[in-house]
Amino acid sequence: MKVLLLGSNGQLGWELQRTCPDSVSLTLYDYPKVDFLSSDSISQCIQTIRPEFIINAAAYTNVDKAEQERELAQKINHEAVVKIAEHCKQLKIFLVHISTDFIFNGKSHRPYMPEDTPNPISVYGESKLQGERAALSILKDQTLIIRTAWLYSSHGNNFVKTMLKLMKIKPELSIIDEQVGTPTWAYGFAKAIWKAMDKKLKGIYHWTDAGVASWYDFAVAIQEESIREGLLDTPIPIHPIPSSKYPVPAKRPIYSVLDKTSFWHALHEYPPHWRAQLQAMLKKLVQ
Secondary structure, eight states, rough: OOOEEEESSSSSHHHHHHHHOOTEEEEEEEEESOOTTTTTHHHHHHHHHHHHHEEOOOOOOOGGGGGOOOHHHIIIIIIHHHHHHHHHHHHHHEEEEEEGGGSSSSOOOOOBBBTTTTOSHHHHHHHHHHHHHHHHHHHSEEEEEEOOOSEESSSSOOHHHHHHHHHHOSSSEEEOOOOOOOOOHEHHHHHHHHHHTTTOOEEEEEEESSOOOOOHHHHHHHHHHHHHHHHHHHHHOOOEGGGGGOOOSSSOSSBBBBOOOOHHHHHHHOOBHHHHHHHHHHHHOOO
């Protein structure tokens, strides 16, 4: 299987590399090797490699900055996907495109199904939704779109590593407790992507680890598990606060739990609870 990975420098890209099956010939591309703002650069990349599959893990992910950099977010999360999808159609390449829980508005009282109607409330979410729709419109059944949420890894920047850093230097922390979702270890997600490709899944699916949490719950778990692993010496107070006490430029979904049932059944695989995955990731940091 000849696979081109776009966005290889990100945390998911890194996990895809270290979980790559032996049967896969994986080619890595990211900025500046490919410029996602340039149609010519994208074209040259795909025409040169001519893979059987493309995994598009590249994205503009700065949710707050996107409110001011709308055009840049659109170019990377939407227009670049259009160009990638057009080449996939022309060369009969199957596209695996990674998307996000931010395409929903967070007003649901149950986990979001893949077929639920999106309604993003941020520039980032809107740009990711337009990328999804472009891939589906151009490629029809020649694409797999997987939405995920609250990704973290031992590689790159993420909530877990930020919390670890702050817990070492701050006397206390205040963390939002009213936004609810599911923390997801990118390592487990990467393994699920490879399995989905092997099973030739297509259409829209959701993947996260099992369970739910608020950001406050997540932070408390990070501290407790990090002390257990010796990554932190002593606990600090962590205070729950409403989002109104921590204003940011972009709106976030209050509730962004994704229903993963169809994907879990298709893979015959059920991920561990998010806290068990957090424990496993922190052990990687210790090693």
